[in-house]
Amino acid sequence: MVDRSSGYESIAAQFMNIRSTAIGVRRVRDWAKTLPRGAAVVDLGCGPGVPITEVLVGEGLTVYGVDAAPSFVQAFRRNLPNTPIVCEAVQDSKFFDRTFDGVLAWGLMFLLSAADQRRLIQRIADILVPGGRLLFTSPAEIGFGNDVMTGLESRSLGAEEYRLLLSEVGISVVGEYEDEGQNHYFDAVMKQVR
Numbered sequence: 001m002v003d004r005s006s007g008y009e010s011i012a013a014q015f016m017n018i019r020s021t022a023i024g025v026r027r028v029r030d031w032a033k034t035l036p037r038g039a040a041v042v043d044l045g046c047g048p049g050v051p052i053t054e055v056l057v058g059e060g061l062t063v064y065g066v067d068a069a070p071s072f073v074q075a076f077r078r079n080l081p082n083t084p085i086v087c088e089a090v091q092d093s094k095f096f097d098r099t100f101d102g103v104l105a106w107g108l109m110f111l112l113s114a115a116d117q118r119r120l121i122q123r124i125a126d127i128l129v130p131g132g133r134l135l136f137t138s139p140a141e142i143g144f145g146n147d148v149m150t151g152l153e154s155r156s157l158g159a160e161e162y163r164l165l166l167s168e169v170g171i172s173v174v175g176e177y178e179d180e181g182q183n184h185y186f187d188a189v190m191k192q193v194r
């Protein structure tokens with residue numbers, strides 16, 4: 001079977017054993033609090049749903065998950081049984097055929113090819129409502145590297161290109177910051193009028 005999870009399916013058990021239960025939680029919780037309770041948020045590359053998706057659910061948001069690794073989808077359904085998830089690659093997901101008040105992509109963007117990152121940014125713009133919020137992580141510096149978990153090639157387009165690509169589709173970066181694990185966040189908002 002073709003792996004669409006950028007190598008994560010084959011290391012799913014290991015990832016679930018070692019993924020810190022703290023890294024990113026405070027940043028994601030602060031972001032979740034900027035959305036009204038009940039707001040619809042899709043978590044792209046949500047993994048097993050713990051700890052990150054769980055934060056969104058805990059903040060009273062209406063959460064949807066998308067992940068391409070079947071083992072994570074199974075674990076997500078165990079961890080968050082009332083939260084819908086689809087086992088799809090973001091490159092061809094239909095994103096539940098709906099729009100969202102928020103899109104989160106924690107630890108996903110830089111796993112995709114440069115072309116797929118550019119297309120995903122466009123697709124995110126298509127599913128974000130006016131005034132909707134986007135939060136994703138990717139290194140601020142342009143560069144190729146190896147994903148720490150899978151050892152497979154990863155790539156960041158760099159802060160300058162991310163800001164430009166986002167502005168081309170009506171999304172403005174309103175903040176950039178790091179967390180305790182040195183993950184770099186792009187906090188962005190879709191313009192009010194489309």
Ligand SMILES: C[S@@+](CC[C@H](N)C(=O)[O-])C[C@H]1O[C@@H](n2cnc3c(N)ncnc32)[C@H](O)[C@@H]1O
Nearest residue numbers: 005006008045046047067068069089090106107
């Ligand atoms: C670094 S992990 C982050 C997981 C989770 N967001 C977290 O914070 O623990 C990357 C996740 O992206 C998923 N993924 C990788 N490539 C994907 C793709 N093309 N489409 C959907 N999910 C993908 C992997 O299966 C994995 O769950």
